[in-house]
Amino acid sequence: MCDVCNLEGKDWKFHNYPRITINQAKFYRVYLGQVAKVKLCxxxxxxxxxxxxxxxxxxxxxxxxxxxxxxxxYTQSSEGENYVPASVWF
Structure with missing residues (x-):
């Protein structure tokens, strides 16, 4: 179930028909040093x-x-398989 639809009390299957798949989004600016995973419709x-x-x-x-x-x-360690330290960006 979509985290946003669940919290807002919406029927996510009705609003998204016929695409009733759940995608996992990653939010990088929520927690310092960690990635937040959110399920979204x-x-x-x-x-x-x-x-x-x-x-x-x-x-x-x-x-x-x-x-x-x-x-x-929602959290996981940001030092996972795709983690690139900010010092490498510049």
Missing amino acids: HLHTIENFLIGESRFLKEHLSLAVDMGRNRNN
């Missing part, structure tokens, strides 16, 4: 892509509050 995946991570969280405050309260449900 098709429509919320597109919205996140179009407006960006910061504005997406401003539009969906219930997700931002839940991410603050239940940090362990």
